[in-house]
Amino acid sequence: MESTLPNNLILGSGIAGISAGYHLKQNGQSSVIFEKDNDWGGLCGNFSIKGFRFDRFVHFSFTKDEYIADIFEKSSPLFAHPSVSYNYYHGSWLKHPAINNLAVLPIEEKVKIIADFLDRPHKEIADIKDYDEWLRVQNGNYFTDNFATVYTKKYWGQLPKNMETKWIGNRIHSPAFEEVLRGSYAEQAENFYYTNYMKYPKKGGFRSILDYCRKGLDIRFNKKVIRISPQSKQIFFADGSCEEYSKLISSLPLPEIVKMIDDCPAEVLKAAQNLHWTCGYQVSLGFNRPDVAKHLWFYIYDEDVPPARVYSPNLKSADNAPEGCSSLQAEVFYANDAKIPPADLVLGQTIEKLKQICGFDDADIVVKDIRFEPYANVTFTHEIYQNREVILNYLKEIGIESIGRFGKWDYLWSHQAFESGMRLSYEKK
Numbered sequence: 001m002e003s004t005l006p007n008n009l010i011l012g013s014g015i016a017g018i019s020a021g022y023h024l025k026q027n028g029q030s031s032v033i034f035e036k037d038n039d040w041g042g043l044c045g046n047f048s049i050k051g052f053r054f055d056r057f058v059h060f061s062f063t064k065d066e067y068i069a070d071i072f073e074k075s076s077p078l079f080a081h082p083s084v085s086y087n088y089y090h091g092s093w094l095k096h097p098a099i100n101n102l103a104v105l106p107i108e109e110k111v112k113i114i115a116d117f118l119d120r121p122h123k124e125i126a127d128i129k130d131y132d133e134w135l136r137v138q139n140g141n142y143f144t145d146n147f148a149t150v151y152t153k154k155y156w157g158q159l160p161k162n163m164e165t166k167w168i169g170n171r172i173h174s175p176a177f178e179e180v181l182r183g184s185y186a187e188q189a190e191n192f193y194y195t196n197y198m199k200y201p202k203k204g205g206f207r208s209i210l211d212y213c214r215k216g217l218d219i220r221f222n223k224k225v226i227r228i229s230p231q232s233k234q235i236f237f238a239d240g241s242c243e244e245y246s247k248l249i250s251s252l253p254l255p256e257i258v259k260m261i262d263d264c265p266a267e268v269l270k271a272a273q274n275l276h277w278t279c280g281y282q283v284s285l286g287f288n289r290p291d292v293a294k295h296l297w298f299y300i301y302d303e304d305v306p307p308a309r310v311y312s313p314n315l316k317s318a319d320n321a322p323e324g325c326s327s328l329q330a331e332v333f334y335a336n337d338a339k340i341p342p343a344d345l346v347l348g349q350t351i352e353k354l355k356q357i358c359g360f361d362d363a364d365i366v367v368k369d370i371r372f373e374p375y376a377n378v379t380f381t382h383e384i385y386q387n388r389e390v391i392l393n394y395l396k397e398i399g400i401e402s403i404g405r406f407g408k409w410d411y412l413w414s415h416q417a418f419e420s421g422m423r424l425s426y427e428k429k
């Protein structure tokens with residue numbers, strides 16, 4: 001039977017899929033987006049409980065691309081929050097980045113950090129073999145062992161020596177000695193973050209940045225793709241239906257899509273098995289007090305505290321919580337191949353630790369929720385590039401355009417995932 005759908009089928013209604021649909025439309029081509037969930041936005045999406053809205057992880061926009069910034073702004077008026085965040089370390093609060101703001105630490109610890117900083121190994125970036133060495137060249141041993149390595153295990157689920165360094169770019173500040181010294185006397189006013197402002201929609205949660213593009217797109221929900229036949233150019237869904245395509249654009253994670261493709265070669269499946277990523281829990285808490293949330297976001301270095309990072313949805317926008325209330329969301333990450341502890345255990349441990357860190361009681365909590373995301377960050381282990389190349393070359397060969405954070409298998413921020421959906425390679429020809 002002849003399909004009545006347009007020829008362009010897009011898999012996934014995250015920011016990359018929505019961008020692809022919007023830009024095809026701008027070029028006069030229609031498309032249909034198939035989404036496994038019952039709502040759009042993917043990782044940029046959100047959920048609400050008793051009037052509290054929580055994004056799926058932290059989420060701000062800091063694009064410098066004028067075209068993309070304009071589309072986001074057209075969608076929704078945005079707050080521009082100064083990029084000020086904090087680090088929690090053994091009971092002390094250090095402004096971010098910690099090494100630039102050591103002032104609050106005990107004198108003996110400051111001396112150890114600064115002495116090791118002065119003694120740090122010197123190497124050309126090109127000669128650095130792994131992230132562990134990179135951290136030691138940047139910070140010295142004491143800070144690397146007690147701050148950066150502990151945090152790497154919490155955020156990436158890996159030891160730094162298992163990771164390469166091309167992903168770093170300007171994400172991590174490289175401090176000068178004068179900065180470290182100055183910050184060891186007093187907290188510095190200067191912002192060392194890679195962006196001065198973090199933008200966030202005034203209403204509707206982070207995904208509102210997509211309202212302008214999303215209008216008029218045909219998104220079909222509860223359509224989980226389970227099989228793809230490149231031979232017959234068909235996709236099959238969990239509900240038993242199937243569709244034909246002439247162009248297939250996918251934002252599905254590479255390790256998932258290869259398992260769906262008929263007769264996928266063994267070397268491609270093997271390359272996918274050798275990819276690494278993080279998954280994680282979001283612990284979301286709503287409070288009947290306005291003052292629990294004190295920082296827009298903060299990092300936690302202590303090994304015995306499950307979350308690596310916590311942020312305050314109500315400080316991103318008051319629209320995210322009922323009047324007179326505040327909220328927190330904690331991010332707890334694991335390597336994809338780690339043994340993941342049960343949700344109720346992580347929820348209980350996180351609440352107990354955050355009670356001490358943030359100063360609230362059981363009686364203050366009106367919402368507590370935990371949910372799991374199977375894909376959070378792509379992990380840059382040493383063999384990432386060759387494995388990724390094998391898979392992407394194969395997808396190209398069989399005519400599947402792979403986009404988005406997990407389709408490109410890269411450390412893409414939301415605006416970069418958006419960009420990948422706007423630069424479809426077959427559109428350029």
Ligand SMILES: Cc1cc2nc3c(=O)[nH]c(=O)nc-3n(C[C@H](O)[C@H](O)[C@H](O)COP(=O)(O)OP(=O)(O)OC[C@H]3O[C@@H](n4cnc5c(N)ncnc54)[C@H](O)[C@@H]3O)c2cc1C
Pocket residue numbers: 011012013014015016017034035036037040041042043044057058059060061062223224225226251252253256331375376377403404405406407412413414415417
């Ligand atoms: C912890 C964390 C914090 C972040 N913070 C920021 C930030 O502050 N600022 C920023 O700019 N970016 C941030 N990002 C990055 C941002 O979330 C991503 O770049 C972006 O959301 C990726 O969008 P995407 O469309 O590529 O993928 P996704 O959002 O994952 O979209 C893929 C879609 O495909 C659907 N799908 C999957 N499998 C199937 C299937 N079989 N059938 C049909 N549909 C399927 C999924 O449900 C999903 O909707 C953060 C990411 C994480 C993990």
